[in-house]
Amino acid sequence: MRGVKSIERPLFFLLVAVILTLSVFPVVYAFFTSLKPGKELFVLPPRILPKEWTLEPYRYVFQHGEYLRYFLNSVVIAGGTTIVCLVLASLAGYGFSRFWIPAKRAILTIILLLQMFPGVVLLTPYYRLAQDLHIYDTYLILILIDSGLVLPISIWLLKNFFDTVPASMEESAMVDGSTRLQALVYVVAPLVRPGLVAMTIMAFLTSWNEFMFALILTSSPNVSPVTYGLAQLFGPYNIQRNIVMAITMLSVFPLILIFVFLQRHLVRGIMGGSGK
Amino acid sequence: MFVLPAVVFLVCVVLYPLLQIFPWSLDTWSAETHSFVFVGLQEFRRLLAEPEFWHSIKITFFFTGLVVAGHLVIAWVLAEVLNSKLWPGHRLRNLVRSLLLLPWIFSVSAAALIWGALYHPIGYLSYYASHLLGVSSVGFLSNPDLTLFSVVFVILWKFYPLYMLMILGGLESLPEEVYEAARVDGVSWRQSFFQITIPLMRSLTLTVVLIDFITTFIHFDLVWIMTKGGPVNSTYLVSFYLYERGLQTSSFGYASAIGVFVALLFGILMYAYIVAFYRREA
Numbered sequence: 001m002r003g004v005k006s007i008e009r010p011l012f013f014l015l016v017a018v019i020l021t022l023s024v025f026p027v028v029y030a031f032f033t034s035l036k037p038g039k040e041l042f043v044l045p046p047r048i049l050p051k052e053w054t055l056e057p058y059r060y061v062f063q064h065g066e067y068l069r070y071f072l073n074s075v076v077i078a079g080g081t082t083i084v085c086l087v088l089a090s091l092a093g094y095g096f097s098r099f100w101i102p103a104k105r106a107i108l109t110i111i112l113l114l115q116m117f118p119g120v121v122l123l124t125p126y127y128r129l130a131q132d133l134h135i136y137d138t139y140l141i142l143i144l145i146d147s148g149l150v151l152p153i154s155i156w157l158l159k160n161f162f163d164t165v166p167a168s169m170e171e172s173a174m175v176d177g178s179t180r181l182q183a184l185v186y187v188v189a190p191l192v193r194p195g196l197v198a199m200t201i202m203a204f205l206t207s208w209n210e211f212m213f214a215l216i217l218t219s220s221p222n223v224s225p226v227t228y229g230l231a232q233l234f235g236p237y238n239i240q241r242n243i244v245m246a247i248t249m250l251s252v253f254p255l256i257l258i259f260v261f262l263q264r265h266l267v268r269g270i271m272g273g274s275g276k
Numbered sequence: 277m278f279v280l281p282a283v284v285f286l287v288c289v290v291l292y293p294l295l296q297i298f299p300w301s302l303d304t305w306s307a308e309t310h311s312f313v314f315v316g317l318q319e320f321r322r323l324l325a326e327p328e329f330w331h332s333i334k335i336t337f338f339f340t341g342l343v344v345a346g347h348l349v350i351a352w353v354l355a356e357v358l359n360s361k362l363w364p365g366h367r368l369r370n371l372v373r374s375l376l377l378l379p380w381i382f383s384v385s386a387a388a389l390i391w392g393a394l395y396h397p398i399g400y401l402s403y404y405a406s407h408l409l410g411v412s413s414v415g416f417l418s419n420p421d422l423t424l425f426s427v428v429f430v431i432l433w434k435f436y437p438l439y440m441l442m443i444l445g446g447l448e449s450l451p452e453e454v455y456e457a458a459r460v461d462g463v464s465w466r467q468s469f470f471q472i473t474i475p476l477m478r479s480l481t482l483t484v485v486l487i488d489f490i491t492t493f494i495h496f497d498l499v500w501i502m503t504k505g506g507p508v509n510s511t512y513l514v515s516f517y518l519y520e521r522g523l524q525t526s527s528f529g530y531a532s533a534i535g536v537f538v539a540l541l542f543g544i545l546m547y548a549y550i551v552a553f554y555r556r557e558a
Contacts, residue, residue, distance in 0.1 A: 012362040016372060019354060023376055026433065029400060030390045046400045088282040095278030107283065114290050116487070118494035118542055120515045121535040124300070124528055125293035148289040155282060209383035211497045216523065230385035231501045234392050241393050248386045255381040259374075 034058070034245035041241050057246035067247055069221055070229035073139070074208055074251075077225050080143035081207035082200055085154050088147070089199060093158025094184055098167060108156070115152035123216055130217050137218045142225070145217070146207035154199045161195030162188065201262045205255060226251045297539070300532035307526060319533040329534075331509065332517040339424060339499075339513060340492045346432045347488050348481070351439035358440075359447040373444075380437035388501040391430045392417070417503060420510040427499045427511055434498060435491075439484050446480040447473075479553065486549050494538060514538070 029048060033041075034057050036050040061067050095101065096108060126145060130136040169191065170183035178186070189196065211227040218224040230251060233244050303312035304319060323329055354376060363369040379387070394401045395416035405414045416426040450473065458468045496515040505512035505520075514534070522531025 009362055012357075012360065016357060019357065020372065020375060023433065023436075024378060026387075026390045026394060027378055027382075029394065033393065042398060044398075044403065046398075046403050048400075088285055092279045092282035095280075099278065101279060107279075110291075111286065113546070114286060114294075116490060116546075117290075117294065118490060118538055120494040120496055120518060121297060121539050121542075122290075122294060123518065123523060124531040124535055125296045127523055128296075128528060129293055144289050148286065151282060151286060152290075205381065209381075211384050211501075215497070215500075216519075227383045227385040230383070230389055234385075234388055234501050241396070244389055245393065248389050251386055252382055259377075259381055 030245045030248055033242055034249045036242045038240050038242060057240075057242040058250070060243050061246050061250060066221055067229065070224060070226040071250070073223055074225040074227070076139050077142045077146065078204050078208040080139065081146040081150065082203040084143060084147040085150050085203040086196070086200060089151055089154035089158050090184070090189070090196070092155045094162050094188065096155065096159045097162035108159075111152045111155055115156075119149070119212065123212075126213065127216060137220055137223050139223060141217050142207075142210075142214060142223075145213050146210055147203075149210070150203045150206050154203060157199050157202075158192065158195050161192040165191050197262065201258055204258065208255065297532040297535040300529055301536040302529075303532075304529040305527055312529060315529070319529045320537075322530065323533050323537065328509075328512075328521075329514075329517055332512050332514045335424070335510070335512055336493060336514045339428060339495075339511070340489060342425075342428045343431050343435075343492045343495075344485055344488045346428065347436055347439050348485065350432060350436045351443045351484065354436070354440045355443035355447050358444055376440065377437045379434050382434065384434065384498040385501060387430060387434045388498055391433075392502060395426060418507055420507045423503055423507060424511050427502055430502065431492070431495070431498060435488075439488060442480065442484050443477070446477050450476055482549070482552065486545065490542060490545065493541070 032048055032050060035053050035055070037052055037054045037056060040047075040051055096104065101107065122145075126141070130141045135141045165188055170180065170187050173183040173187045174180060208225070209227060210225070211231065214225050214228045215231070218228060221229070226247075230248060233239065233247065300312060301319060302314060302316055304315045305311075306313050358369060358373055358376075382390070393399055396402060397413060397415070397418070402414050402416060405416075406412060415422060417423055454472055455468060458472060463471070494515050495513060496519065499511055499513060500516060500519075503511045505516045518531055518534040518538075521527065522534055
């Protein structure tokens with residue numbers, strides 16, 4: 001290597017190792033703790049690896065319906081939010097990209113500002129709204145709010161993707177007799193798939209991990225998402241730590257799967273786009 | 277036509293509720309009639325006269341300053357490492373980048389539980405820290421002098437990936453030729469960092485600081501799960517004040533007044549940011 005001293009690279013990798021340890025250690029610790037039997041939790045000095053590996057904590061979680069219910073709630077809320085955002089943001093992103101709209105720049109700027117607006121300020125209005133409309137402690141209120149959180153950035157993201165597709169694509173489809181909506185779904189949407197995938201991931205991730213509004217607007221285990229259920233477990237005198245870590249790992253597992261999936265998809269999308 | 281559903285949705289679900297706090301802040305909530313009663317600026321006067329509110333503001337500024345500074349340093353160091361020429365190939369670099377994004381996909385609850393276990397009085401960190409320092413117990417989340425720093429560390433860990441990616445995106449788009457030219461001219465690494473990189477990255481860095489400041493200043497969830505503001509109010513952020521004194525006591529007028537206060541602060545910051553940008557453009 002030109003310009004690289006022999007000492008530089010070992011030092012560099014030492015730095016990388018330190019950084020990786022700091023950022024990944026908590027996750028590794030949580031993972032191995034979730035594989036420990038209960039009797040190993042208070043062994044001193046504390047160890048990272050289990051002496052005796054067990055799936056007992058995970059079995060405990062699956063045998064207790066209350067935890068599974070939280071997961072079901074999260075699936076409904078995150079799934080609902082993702083669908084709402086996918087439909088509304090696709091239409092809006094396409095509209096903003098293709099049509100003349102009065103005060104378009106102003107509207108887009110306001111949408112961007114909404115994205116940046118501090119969520120805490122919305123606590124009071126949402127609390128009142130939920131009570132006035134009698135939708136406190138329902139899936140509906142959380143799906144609405146989470147969609148409101150993700151929609152602005154989704155519209156921007158998809159608008160930018162639609163901008164890269166030439167209008168001639170759907171025009172030729174429309175000459176062949178399809179409506180604009182059909183052209184959007186069957187011709188344009190496949191071309192912006194990386195954008196749609198990225199948006200889907202973002203919507204799912206945000207709503208799956210949302211906690212603050214769930215804390216304030218739900219109160220029953222029949223509706224509350226898994227973030228709420230997890231927060232109930234925080235504290236020194238709660239259920240055993242290996243079980244807590246098992247639930248924690250289970251709550252992150254879908255996201256890790258999606259994340260691995262996403263990176264591959266994004267790369268493929270970019271490669272496909274540049275190959276044309 | 278196509279944009280209408282989303283715009284209507286945003287107006288109904290975000291904009292309209294948001295704007296309501298302004299009229300509400302001039303009201304007080306009457307528990308008997310279940311309605312708002314106009315009281316003018318009374319709730320603001322009550323708010324500004326409350327020492328606990330100013331305490332929470334002070335804590336929040338300190339907390340935010342630590343987090344923003346910490347994120348900036350971490351994001352820059354990690355972005356420079358990922359952007360380094362010392363990587364033998366893209367494959368390894370991309371793997372490390374993916375691993376560094378890991379904290380990002382953890383929910384605040386999951387992060388709180390993991391760090392709660394690490395900080396636990398008989399947990400991993402406490403054990404080694406107390407042995408290292410020769411004290412019986414460190415009390416990461418029970419010592420009022422320490423707890424704020426403990427939670428700041430968790431916040432730094434949980435939220436750095438976004439800022440790292442932003443800075444990395446900026447570094448990757450810097451013009452390679454300028455550095456080549458500087459190297460040919462015998463400019464040292466340090467000089468090129470301060471004379472080329474920093475000036476080129478100034479507006480992006482400003483954006484990172486702004487976004488981080490806004491999100492951290494009104495941060496609620498992670499610290500709430502871990503401390504509820506304690507011990508002895510040492511981590512009592514302004515959002516906790518809004519939640520406990522406004523919402524939990526059903527003082528919706530008061531809570532709206534706090535909301536307006538935060539919104540005004542947000543407005544001033546945005547304005548300063550835009551002015552700073554336009555001045556450079558002009």
